[in-house]
Structure formats: structure tokens, C-alpha cells
Amino acid sequence: MATRFDPAFSVQFDLGRGQIAVRDGGDRVLVPVAALVALCDGADSEARKDFAHRLGTEAGRRVAERLGDTSGAGVEAVVEHIGGELALMGLGSLAVERWGRALVVTISGSPFGPRGDDLLVALLEGVFQRAFGRDASALLLMRADADARFLITSRAGADKVQSWLRAGTAWGDALARFHSGAPS
Amino acid sequence: MAPEPVPSPPPVAPVAEVNSHRIAASPLEVVETPPPESLGDDDLLDEIPSDMLESIPPGPAESYAAGVDDDEPPISSQRPRALMALDDPLSDAETDDEDREVPLKTPPPESGPQAAPLPMGLAAPPSPDVEALLEADLVESRAASSRSEPTTEQLGHTIELEEARGPSLELAAAPPTPAPPAPPEDLEIALPLREAAGRYDEELVPPPEARDELDAHLENRNQVAPSERGAPESLSEQGDEPAAAAPAVELIGRPPLESGTVIRAERAPAPISRPNTFLELLDASITLGG
Numbered sequence: 001m002a003t004r005f006d007p008a009f010s011v012q013f014d015l016g017r018g019q020i021a022v023r024d025g026g027d028r029v030l031v032p033v034a035a036l037v038a039l040c041d042g043a044d045s046e047a048r049k050d051f052a053h054r055l056g057t058e059a060g061r062r063v064a065e066r067l068g069d070t071s072g073a074g075v076e077a078v079v080e081h082i083g084g085e086l087a088l089m090g091l092g093s094l095a096v097e098r099w100g101r102a103l104v105v106t107i108s109g110s111p112f113g114p115r116g117d118d119l120l121v122a123l124l125e126g127v128f129q130r131a132f133g134r135d136a137s138a139l140l141l142m143r144a145d146a147d148a149r150f151l152i153t154s155r156a157g158a159d160k161v162q163s164w165l166r167a168g169t170a171w172g173d174a175l176a177r178f179h180s181g182a183p184s
Numbered sequence: 185m186a187p188e189p190v191p192s193p194p195p196v197a198p199v200a201e202v203n204s205h206r207i208a209a210s211p212l213e214v215v216e217t218p219p220p221e222s223l224g225d226d227d228l229l230d231e232i233p234s235d236m237l238e239s240i241p242p243g244p245a246e247s248y249a250a251g252v253d254d255d256e257p258p259i260s261s262q263r264p265r266a267l268m269a270l271d272d273p274l275s276d277a278e279t280d281d282e283d284r285e286v287p288l289k290t291p292p293p294e295s296g297p298q299a300a301p302l303p304m305g306l307a308a309p310p311s312p313d314v315e316a317l318l319e320a321d322l323v324e325s326r327a328a329s330s331r332s333e334p335t336t337e338q339l340g341h342t343i344e345l346e347e348a349r350g351p352s353l354e355l356a357a358a359p360p361t362p363a364p365p366a367p368p369e370d371l372e373i374a375l376p377l378r379e380a381a382g383r384y385d386e387e388l389v390p391p392p393e394a395r396d397e398l399d400a401h402l403e404n405r406n407q408v409a410p411s412e413r414g415a416p417e418s419l420s421e422q423g424d425e426p427a428a429a430a431p432a433v434e435l436i437g438r439p440p441l442e443s444g445t446v447i448r449a450e451r452a453p454a455p456i457s458r459p460n461t462f463l464e465l466l467d468a469s470i471t472l473g474g
Contacts, residue, residue: 071463078462100456103469132463136470152466157473178472 003066005084022088025062033111040112040119052119056126059085063131070131082127091123092146100179103152104141114143124150141171151175405434 011028012021020028040048063081067073075096083094092110096103105124112119117140124138139158141149149171151161157178164174390398459465 071461073462075459075462075465098458098465101465101468101472103465128466132466134463134466134470136466137473152469154470154473157470160473181472 005066005080007084007088010088024065025058037112037115041115045118048119049122052122053126055089055091055119056123057130058126059089059123060127060130060132063127067131078131082131085127086123091120097149099175102175102179104175105138105150105152106147107150108147110146110148113146117143117148120148121150124152128152141165141175151178153178 010023010025012023014021020030022028040051043051059082062085063078064070066081067077070078075098079094079096086092086094086107090111091107093108095106095108097106098104107120110116110120121138121140125136128134128136135155136152137155137158138150138152139162141151141161143149151158153161161174161178164177165171169177459468
């Protein structure tokens with residue numbers, strides 16, 4: 001039976017030794033967002049992707065440890081735990097939308113903004129890969145101010161939808177077209 | 185020379201005392217005097233001399249204790265017999281309602297004997313004689329009406345005549361009376377009559393702006409081929425010449441449709457069931473991409 005996400009005492013501040021730790025997560029470092037964004041801007045795409053993927057893998061591991069058997073976990077429980085882990089990292093609020101059979105993840109209030117969308121893509125791929133053992137690809141569908149939507153699908157499906165979006169198709173039409181199984 | 189004033193009648197008990205108690209007066213104590221004017225307490229005390237005052241002892245104790253005796257009126261309501269004789273039309277009402285109190289009024293010296301007025305406020309007025317009123321209405325209707333036809337009231341009083349005795353008479357049929365002329369219209373000015381009254385006047389000229397529209401319509405109509413113009417069945421079957429004034433009705437029908445399947449039934453796709461687990465949702469989304 002999946003347990004509820006309990007954030008109590010998740011972050012531990014040892015001011016005597018100057019250390020910050022997350023329960024069952026190891027030490028943490030609190031750094032300004034601007035500095036981190038600047039660091040990511042200076043790195044190449046592979047380094048950025050690897051950095052974000054590692055963050056997602058860590059979050060997925062914690063989710064799997066709390067949920068136990070993730071194959072039987074309900075949608076609400078998974079959303080609660082994944083969202084809790086992203087909130088502990090300060091990366092915004094997570095929600096899930098089901099467009100027919102398509103899975104869409106929304107993240108609101110990310111501190112990286114539009115410049116960190118690729119980081120979020122890599123982070124989500126790391127979460128699903130570590131928590132559920134699935135090689136899923138995330139694709140940015142749209143961003144409106146602080147809200148961003150990501151389609152979770154296969155690599156081929158993500159490439160197909162990306163081509164439609166680049167052709168000027170609206171993200172909703174692209175989703176409907178993707179759901180209907182239209183060829184690329 | 186001024187007439188001598190009528191001596192004031194003997195005093196009567198104040199109205200207030202009379203209303204509070206209903207004292208049954210004995211026959212010996214009946215006071216037959218003309219009714220005085222409406223008296224107030226001040227009048228009784230100031231103007232009436234003491235030698236004319238007459239105290240009326242109360243009646244028996246039983247009647248006093250009972251307080252009300254509807255059969256005999258109080259002493260104050262006794263009226264002179266002479267005045268009562270003047271009220272013949274109302275005598276029946278008075279006999280029916282003996283308990284009615286009549287305010288006593290002293291007639292003015294110049295007026296002489298007068299009929300006692302109807303009581304006001306002391307008792308209810310007598311009920312009107314419905315039959316007498318109806319008869320009065322009938323008399324008025326007979327006198328005022330000059331109609332030859334009997335009225336409804338008259339029909340109600342129809343008197344059936346006995347059959348005629350003797351040989352029957354056959355009267356010649358009266359010549360038909362000519363129809364009475366139509367009453368002249370009460371108009372100040374006689375309206376001129378038109379030949380086209382009640383009908384469409386063909387001599388009327390359309391307005392200038394309507395004329396152009398009518399011409400354009402006629403031109404368009406003439407441009408359509410007669411074969412293409414579907415003549416209405418109502419006009420073709422009858423074979424009558426159309427009215428000169430009314431325009432012909434033109435019905436434009438739709439071209440015939442080609443035969444084909446009009447309705448095609450499609451089975452709606454089965455609704456997507458909600459996944460039970462997040463993994464099912466993730467796998468379904470991954471499968472969509474192929």
C-alpha cells in the first residue's frame with residue numbers, strides 16, 4: 001500500500017557543522033538560482049542534460065523507495081510523491097494531465113524559467129526511467145509564463161510531435177493528431 | 185303679529201339615562217305630548233321651569249333588573265298619536281318594530297304640526313317593500329316606453345284570455361308593410377362614395393419608387409425560360425385565366441438528388457477507460473508514439 005508523501009523533517013539543517021541534508025537523500029547545497037542558471041548556460045548541452053538527468057534519477061529513486069512497488073501505484077499517489085520530491089528541490093509544482101491515452105506533465109513555477117526547459121525535460125526522463133524502468137522521452141509542448149507542459153511518450157513519438165510543432169501546429173491539435181495515430 | 189309660541193312640553197328624562205336603562209312604562213305613565221327638540225343636559229337644566237318637571241318613577245324591580253324589555257318601548261319613545269297618524273306608509277314598519285326609539289323634537293312655532301322624522305342611529309331603518317318598488321318600476325316602464333313589444337316585466341304579468349265565443353272571424357291578410365327606410369347617418373358631412381369601395385381600385389397608380397422594382401421583377405421573370413419555370417399545379421390544373429391584377433406565383437424546385445447512401449452508421453470508438461495505475465498510463469502514452 002502506497003504511503004502518503006510526508007515532507008516533515010525531510011530537510012535537516014545542521015548549522016553547527018554547516019550541513020544541509022535531505023532525509024534518506026544525502027547532503028544538499030543551497031545555491032542561488034541565478035548562479036546555477038549561469039553555470040548551466042556555460043555548459044554544453046550534454047553536460048546540462050546529464051546534470052538534469054542525475055537530478056531526476058535521484059528523485060525517482062526516492063519515489064520508488066517510498067512507494068515500494070511502483071507498478072501497482074495509482075496515478076494520484078505517483079503524482080503526489082514525484083511532486084513532493086520536485087518541491088523539496090525547489091523546482092516548482094508538478095501535475096499530470098491525461099489527454100486520452102497521452103500523458104502530459106505540467107510544471108508550474110520553475111525557477112529556471114524558459115531557459116531551464118531542457119533541464120526539466122532531462123529531469124523528467126530521469127524520474128520515469130529510475131522509478132518505473134521505462135525509457136520515456138519528454139517534449140516541451142507549450143509554455144505560458146510560469147506554466148509548462150511536457151508530453152511523455154516514446155522517442156519516435158516525441159520526434160513526430162516536435163515536427164508538427166515546428167511546422168506551426170498548435171500544441172492541442174498536435175496532441176489530438178498524436179492521439180488519433182496520424183502518421184508523421 | 186308673531187304667533188304665540190307653543191308651550192314647551194313636559195320634560196323627559198335625559199337621553200343618557202334612557203339609554204342605560206330600559207324601563208318598562210306602565211299605561212298610566214304614558215305621556216302624550218309632542219316630541220321636543222333634541223335635548224341636551226344643559227337645555228333641561230336651564231330652560232325648563234321646575235314646575236314642568238315631572239319625575240317618572242321606575243318600573244317594577246323585575247323589569248329594571250332585566251334591563252331590556254323588547255315588547256314595550258321606553259317612555260321617552262312614546263309619540264303623540266296625532267303624529268303617528270301622519271306616518272301611514274310607515275305604519276306597518278312601525279308596528280313591526282315597536283322597540284324603535286324616535287327622537288323627540290319640538291317643531292318650530294311657524295311650521296305647525298309635522299310628521300315625525302325617521303330615527304337616525306337609534307334603530308335600523310325599515311326594510312323596503314320590494315314588491316311595492318317593483319310595481320312602481322313597472323308603472324314607470326309602461327308610462328315611459330313607447331315600444332310596441334312587451335317588456336319582460338309585462339310578459340310576467342300576461343293575462344290569458346278566454347277563448348272567443350261565437351263565430352270565428354277571418355281577417356284578410358294585412359298587406360306587407362314596406363321596410364322602414366334606413367335611418368339617415370348622423371354625420372355632419374356626407375362621405376363621398378367610391379365605386380371601388382371595398383375592392384382593390386385598379387386605377388390606383390403605384391408610387392414611383394415601387395414602379396422601378398416592379399419593372400425589374402418583371403424583367404427577371406421574363407428572362408427565365410418557361411420550361412424551367414415550374415408552373416404551380418393549382419394554376420395549371422384549373423386552366424383559369426389568372427387574375428389580371430394578382431401576380432403569378434413562381435415555385436422554384438430543387439434539382440433531383442442522385443441516389444446514394446444518405447445515412448452511414450459508424451460505431452463510435454470505445455471510450456478510453458481510465459488507467460488503474462500510473463504505469464499503465466505511462467505505457468499507453470509510450471505506445472502512442474510507436
